[in-house]
Amino acid sequence: MSDNDGKKTLGLRGGNRPGNVKQSFSHGRTKNVVVETKRKRVVVPKPGAAKPGAASGKIAGDPSRRPAGISDAEMERRMKALQAAKAREAEEAAKREAEEKARAEARERRRQEAEAKEREQREAEEKARKKAEDEERKKKEAEEAAKRAAAEAAAAAAQPKQEASAPRSGASKSAAPAQTPRKSDREREQRNTRGKGRDDGRRSGKLTLNQALSGDGGRQKSMAAMKRKQERARQKAMGGSVEREKVIRDVQLPEAIVVSELANRMAERVADVVKELMKMGMMVTQNQTIDADTAELIIEEFGHKVVRVSDADVEDVIADVEDSEEDLQGRPPVITIMGHVDHGKTSLLDAIRDAKVVAGEAGGITQHIGAYQVQTDDGVTLSFLDTPGHAAFTSMRSRGAQVTDIVVLVVAADDSVMPQTIEAINHAKAAEVPMIIAINKMDKPAANPDQVRAELLQHEVIVEKMSGDVQDVEVSAMTGQGLDELLEAIALQAEILELKANPNRAAQGAVIEAQLDVGRGPVATVLVQNGTLRQGDIFVVGEQYGKVRALINDKGERVKEAGPSVPVEVLGLNGTPEAGDVLNVTETEAQAREIAAYREQAAKDKRAAAGAATTLEQLMQKAKEDENVAELPILVKADVQGSAEAIVQAMEKIGNDEVRVRVLHSGVGAITETDVGLAEASGAPVMGFNVRANASARNTANQKGVEIRYYSVIYDLVDDVKAAASGLLSAEIREKFIGYAEIKEVFKVSGVGRVAGCLVTEGVARRSAGVRLLRDNVVIHEGTLKTLKRFKDEVAEVLSGQECGMAFENYEDIRPADVIEIFEREEVTRTLE
Numbered sequence: 001m002s003d004n005d006g007k008k009t010l011g012l013r014g015g016n017r018p019g020n021v022k023q024s025f026s027h028g029r030t031k032n033v034v035v036e037t038k039r040k041r042v043v044v045p046k047p048g049a050a051k052p053g054a055a056s057g058k059i060a061g062d063p064s065r066r067p068a069g070i071s072d073a074e075m076e077r078r079m080k081a082l083q084a085a086k087a088r089e090a091e092e093a094a095k096r097e098a099e100e101k102a103r104a105e106a107r108e109r110r111r112q113e114a115e116a117k118e119r120e121q122r123e124a125e126e127k128a129r130k131k132a133e134d135e136e137r138k139k140k141e142a143e144e145a146a147k148r149a150a151a152e153a154a155a156a157a158a159q160p161k162q163e164a165s166a167p168r169s170g171a172s173k174s175a176a177p178a179q180t181p182r183k184s185d186r187e188r189e190q191r192n193t194r195g196k197g198r199d200d201g202r203r204s205g206k207l208t209l210n211q212a213l214s215g216d217g218g219r220q221k222s223m224a225a226m227k228r229k230q231e232r233a234r235q236k237a238m239g240g241s242v243e244r245e246k247v248i249r250d251v252q253l254p255e256a257i258v259v260s261e262l263a264n265r266m267a268e269r270v271a272d273v274v275k276e277l278m279k280m281g282m283m284v285t286q287n288q289t290i291d292a293d294t295a296e297l298i299i300e301e302f303g304h305k306v307v308r309v310s311d312a313d314v315e316d317v318i319a320d321v322e323d324s325e326e327d328l329q330g331r332p333p334v335i336t337i338m339g340h341v342d343h344g345k346t347s348l349l350d351a352i353r354d355a356k357v358v359a360g361e362a363g364g365i366t367q368h369i370g371a372y373q374v375q376t377d378d379g380v381t382l383s384f385l386d387t388p389g390h391a392a393f394t395s396m397r398s399r400g401a402q403v404t405d406i407v408v409l410v411v412a413a414d415d416s417v418m419p420q421t422i423e424a425i426n427h428a429k430a431a432e433v434p435m436i437i438a439i440n441k442m443d444k445p446a447a448n449p450d451q452v453r454a455e456l457l458q459h460e461v462i463v464e465k466m467s468g469d470v471q472d473v474e475v476s477a478m479t480g481q482g483l484d485e486l487l488e489a490i491a492l493q494a495e496i497l498e499l500k501a502n503p504n505r506a507a508q509g510a511v512i513e514a515q516l517d518v519g520r521g522p523v524a525t526v527l528v529q530n531g532t533l534r535q536g537d538i539f540v541v542g543e544q545y546g547k548v549r550a551l552i553n554d555k556g557e558r559v560k561e562a563g564p565s566v567p568v569e570v571l572g573l574n575g576t577p578e579a580g581d582v583l584n585v586t587e588t589e590a591q592a593r594e595i596a597a598y599r600e601q602a603a604k605d606k607r608a609a610a611g612a613a614t615t616l617e618q619l620m621q622k623a624k625e626d627e628n629v630a631e632l633p634i635l636v637k638a639d640v641q642g643s644a645e646a647i648v649q650a651m652e653k654i655g656n657d658e659v660r661v662r663v664l665h666s667g668v669g670a671i672t673e674t675d676v677g678l679a680e681a682s683g684a685p686v687m688g689f690n691v692r693a694n695a696s697a698r699n700t701a702n703q704k705g706v707e708i709r710y711y712s713v714i715y716d717l718v719d720d721v722k723a724a725a726s727g728l729l730s731a732e733i734r735e736k737f738i739g740y741a742e743i744k745e746v747f748k749v750s751g752v753g754r755v756a757g758c759l760v761t762e763g764v765a766r767r768s769a770g771v772r773l774l775r776d777n778v779v780i781h782e783g784t785l786k787t788l789k790r791f792k793d794e795v796a797e798v799l800s801g802q803e804c805g806m807a808f809e810n811y812e813d814i815r816p817a818d819v820i821e822i823f824e825r826e827e828v829t830r831t832l833e
Contacts, residue, residue: 251265318586334406335404338408343410351477371385385527408438438472438475506531507531508528511583516669579645635684647666688711739763741765743757746816
């Protein structure tokens with residue numbers, strides 16, 4: 001067998017030859033391309049050829065020796081490119097060599113630095129050890145020297161007196177050799193130890209957490225610290241005191257304090273305080289808050305005294321000021337009109353004022369507390385508060401009684417004492433305010449004032465005509481009868497009370513009503529009780545504060561100031577206060593803002609504490625109780641705070657164990673888009689009392705299908721909500737017995753089972769009714785009938801006295817003498833009381 005095994009050797013045939021090449025592309029595409037292969041020409045230099053450089057020049061210059069198709073310029077460019085590439089390679093090689101050399105030098109340098117550092121560290125440790133040994137040795141030498149000195153002193157004292165009188169020259173000669181060696185030893189030791197064990201502030205060894213906390217290591221000292229150290233060294237060299245005397249401070253400590261503020265009050269560095277806290281196991285920063293107990297430990301650790309203060313101390317600026325007797329001046333009495341709804345309170349005040357107040361109230365009833373001043377014919381000024389009489393306004397009437405001096409209890413002569421009349425009596429007694437009984441509607445034919453006086457006796461109100469001390473006046477708001485006598489009684493009672501106040505002090509008053517007025521912002525009706533409220537005063541009221549922008553009296557006129565017992569509308573609050581809040585004038589706006597912020601936080605904490613006090617078991621129990629309770633959610637928006645509060649209280653009283661009304665949100669002002677969004681998320685209607693929805697809220701409500709209902713009389717709102725809540729009550733199922741049947745005989749029928757032959761003894765038996773099987777007056781089965789037959793026919797009902805056949809559904813244990821009770825169930829719609 002030959003070497004090539006019959007195969008042809010690979011090679012190129014001839015010169016140029018065409019060939020086909022198949023190119024592949026993406027997506028499986030291919031293409032055949034014709035390729036022409038050319039033989040490479042090998043240029044062999046002749047024996048008498050020149051140097052390589054010259055040869056290349058010749059090739060570049062001689063077209064016959066140059067590859068085919070290449071011009072002179074192209075050949076020259078190729079040669080330049082080749083030379084540039086070689087030069088680049090040489091440069092890169094040199095650069096790599098330089099970088100490798102630099103890296104090697106850096107490694108060597110780092111190694112040397114590490115060795116030097118370790119060497120320094122070892123030297124520092126050795127110095128510290130030697131220093132400690134030297135100090136120990138010095139200490140021992142000092143102790144030995146002290147012992148020798150004591151021994152010499154004792155020996156000197158024991159010598160006879162004649163030795164003490166020996167020539168001093170001999171003593172000095174003998175003492176000098178003893179002192180000289182000790183001095184020279186001490187100097188030699190100082191020279192040997194000079195420069196050793198020097199405290200240069202360097203740290204040796206690893207830095208641990210304890211060292212960092214104790215100050216042995218850590219960050220580099222600042223320039224100020226270095227200067228302080230140099231100053232201490234200078235003072236020490238001059239013989240001065242090194243340590244400054246520590247100043248012990250009284251640190252006021254509230255219930256919670258920020259770490260940086262605590263350091264500031266102690267005049268200590270924040271870093272030191274944080275360090276102490278970390279030692280106690282508290283990882284805090286300077287901006288975190290710590291409690292009073294922890295802060296007290298820190299203060300005692302730094303040697304200061306703790307003075308506990310409360311956040312409530314911010315209210316000390318509005319502490320009650322005792323007025324001296326000479327500063328007090330007479331003030332008008334504040335009279336509150338109280339009584340049952342529709343007994344004529346506002347009409348009586350209207351007759352006194354000669355102004356139509358009742359016409360402005362929806363439904364003829366008072367929805368808000370009105371405050372008015374009346375000037376009598378005798379020139380006496382009276383301040384009247386008109387409170388609503390409806391049961392929903394109990395809390396408003398309560399506030400009216402707290403700020404008043406005299407209560408005028410209006411009782412209709414034809415209606416006598418009613419529930420709200422009794423409430424008014426209780427409020428007046430709780431506030432310890434004198435009462436005047438105004439028996440109204442004396443113009444009515446059914447008026448019976450003596451019955452009113454007799455019924456008042458049951459509530460411990462004894463009028464003068466019944467030998468009591470309570471004044472009573474028979475009046476008629478329609479005819480004006482008895483109005484003068486009523487005013488005289490009020491003036492007499494005010495004279496007896498001797499009402500006085502100091503108008504020349506910071507004003508204090510009570511908010512009678514508050515509302516959010518479009519265009520004017522939050523507006524509060526305030527009854528000034530002490531001092532004088534002036535335009536521009538800064539005040540705090542409840543959780544709100546502000547500056548008096550304007551004062552408007554009961555006639556709608558702007559006034560510059562309001563004295564004691566004067567009701568005014570105050571503009572300039574930053575929010576709507578609660579009705580019943582106390583207004584106090586402060587010196588600065590910062591004080592007012594601080595007090596308002598404290599009160600707001602206290603109220604928030606109180607609400608949070610009330611929620612947090614509930615245990616998990618209580619929550620689970622409440623959730624279990626609420627499983628079967630249906631809720632009617634509503635949103636309430638009213639024109640004033642008092643009305644909103646009264647509506648919420650009325651809503652809380654609606655419901656029973658099965659259904660209740662839940663007020664999701666109540667507020668003052670117009671119905672906004674936010675209210676509609678909340679109502680839409682909860683599926684609740686929006687109840688507007690004397691307010692309307694703005695345009696965007698109306699459009700949103702129409703799009704989302706939220707119901708907005710407007711009311712101007714509180715009766716209608718309460719009745720509608722009660723009716724809606726009644727719809728959530730499950731219908732009551734009542735049973736109605738329609739008949740009895742007695743089983744006479746029991747038959748077995750194929751395909752049906754056991755059938756009872758019965759006699760209807762009472763009422764009627766119906767196929768659709770429910771049945772119970774009684775045996776010895778004990779219910780043993782309750783169900784429905786499978787069949788009811790009269791002879792062979794299936795019937796709907798069988799009357800009393802007739803016989804029939806009955807078969808029970810899924811029950812066959814029937815016997816003669818058993819009694820069948822037939823009954824029907826009916827649903828009865830329930831309503832809330």
